[in-house]
Amino acid sequence: MSTNHNHMGYQARIDFVQSLLREELGVNSDAEITPILYDPEFPFRYNNFVYRITLCEPTSSDQGRKYGVSHRPGCVSIPDGTKNLIVRLANPNAEGMHHETRIENEVAIISLAASALRDFQPHVVPSIYAWGSAAAKSSFGWTIQELMPGTSLDELFPSMELPQKREVFAQMARLLKGLQDYQLPETITAFGGVTFDKDGKIVSAVMPTVGKGPWPSYEASFRGRIEEEFREVDENPHVQGWRGEGIRDRLDAFVERGLSAQFESLETKQDKSIVHADFNPSNLLIDPSTLRITGLIDYDFSSILHPSYEYLRSFLGAGGQFRGWCGEEGGEQAALTEARLHGFPSPLPQSTENGVDWEAARVLDEELEKLDVRRPKTIKGIEKVADVDTILRTIVPWRLSNPDILQRQSEEVIKKCRRENEEQLKRLLDYLGF
Structure with a gap:
């Protein structure tokens, strides 16, 4: 393609941001x-x-009052003397994002996270000054x-020494x-997203990455x-519902008869907490001179779920995600x-390039233990939930569903991906007994 779809409308977005600054903050000249x-x-x-x-x-001191910036739920007054800001525009063409409440969910979660982490200094959750719904x-x-x-x-972590x-x-x-210990408002009654x-x-709502929910x-x-x-x-022409070779029947049987059993050993399954779901070095800011964390950003995938979900979706590049089968x-x-569930071996396995950083993974577990943070070793039944998450990750293969990668692959590569994923599903279902 001669023009990438991200770049289409570039100037229109810049113009939109300028208009936002005029309308929301009363900015008289282009920023x-x-x-x-x-x-x-x-x-x-x-x-x-x-x-x-x-x-x-x-x-100036009257901008927030004059333009009503802080009057929206989840917003605070813009501080006097502010000269630098961040504006985030939700891409209406984003893959897999449902837009009706995605901004509301982000702002509400940020509001909750700011309360949960209010004692952390310096404050790490960005304040919201104004927002507009994607709906x-x-x-x-x-x-x-x-x-x-x-x-x-993300830029500094690979070169850091272990201390x-x-x-x-x-x-x-x-x-x-x-985030785990924060007492959620009584108005949040379900699992999923939140809105106002x-x-x-703040009340329970659909989960923007799914477009469904909330769930009991x-x-x-x-x-x-x-x-x-x-x-x-x-609806996927490359997968066709996995109806060949009886795989779909086996998946249906697992959902009907096996899914509930995977949660029986999760004794705390009704516990809800703020889950960032992208708690990775790429979303943490740090002062290089002091190594103090100065920001926890990007709440796009955040929701209210069981604390175990953070480990299924976070720690990429910093200890690694907790995976099932x-x-x-x-x-x-x-x-x-195995190490996260039952203790790290001594001596540790040798770390390899692009593999597990064993020393970092062990140190992370040690620091979580010191503060009695709920972690895989103390969340009885997390491994069964992780197996369900593996099913979830495998049903819709990214390389067979993302339109941007599909158009860059030959028909031969697409068929090969399908065969490989089909085989993985068979082996996973064998493991689960279905």
């Missing part, structure tokens, strides 16, 4: 707008377009929020402990998401799962 982490040729659809804003004049008639959902200081931990990593992990453990009611209270239980959240995956594969041959991932 300097700099895209963040933006590559015009990036082949996949961005979830958001993110901009650093430098105002020509710092904000509105305008082409974008958006937020105007605080620019958090610091450098992405430095321990210092960072200790802070990550504090953050996770705060007419009185500005953790188990129901997986059941609902698997059913949604079935709907997608039924990964094949009869096991390998490093199976060994890491």
Whole structure:
């Protein structure tokens, strides 16, 4: 393609941001707008377009009052003298995001997280100054929020020595402990996303990454998401519902007769907490001179789920995600799962490039243990939930469903991917007894 779909409408987005600043903050002259982490040729659809804003004049004391910025739920008044901001525009063409409440969910979760982590200094959750729903008639959902200081931990983490990593992990453990222990408002009654009611209270809602929910239980959240995956594969011409070779019948049998059994040993299955679901170095900012975490950002995938879900979706590049079944041959991932459940071996296995960083994984577990953070070893039954998550991840293969990668693959490669995924599903179902 001569023009990448992310770059289409680039100037229209810049103009939209300028108009937001005028309408929401009363900015009279054009601000300097700099895209963040933006590559015009990036082949996949961005979830958001993110901009650093430098105002020509710092904000004055009457701007928040005059324009009502802080009157929306989840917002705070913009501080006097603010000159730098972040504007996030939700990409209406983002793959797999449901837009009706995605901005509301992000703002509400940020509000909850700010309360949960209020004792962490410096404060790490960005303040929201204004927002607009993605369900509105305008082409974008958006937020105007605080620019958090610091450098992405993603850039620094690989070159850190182990004592430095321990210092960072200790802070990550504090953050996770705060999110887990926070007493959610009584108005949040279910698992899934959140939004604001007419009185500005935070209430349960659909999960924006699924477009379904909320659900009465953790188990129901997986059941609902698997059913949604079935709907997608039924419409997928490359997968055709997995109806060949009896795989779909076996999947249906697992959902009908086996799913509930996977949650029986999860004794805390009714527990709900704030789950960031992208709690990775890429979303943590740090002061390189002090190694202090200065920001926990990007709440796009956040929701209210069981604390175990954080380990299924987070810690990429910092200890690794907790995974369920990964094949009869096991390998490093199976060994890491075993270590997290039953203790790390001594001596540790040798770390390899692009493999498990065993020392980092052990240090992370040690720092979580010091603060009594709920972690795989103390969440009885998490391995069974992780197996269900493996089913969820496998039903709709990314390489057979993402339109951006499909158009870059030959028919031969697509067929090969289908065969490989079909074989993985068979072996997974064999393992589960279906």
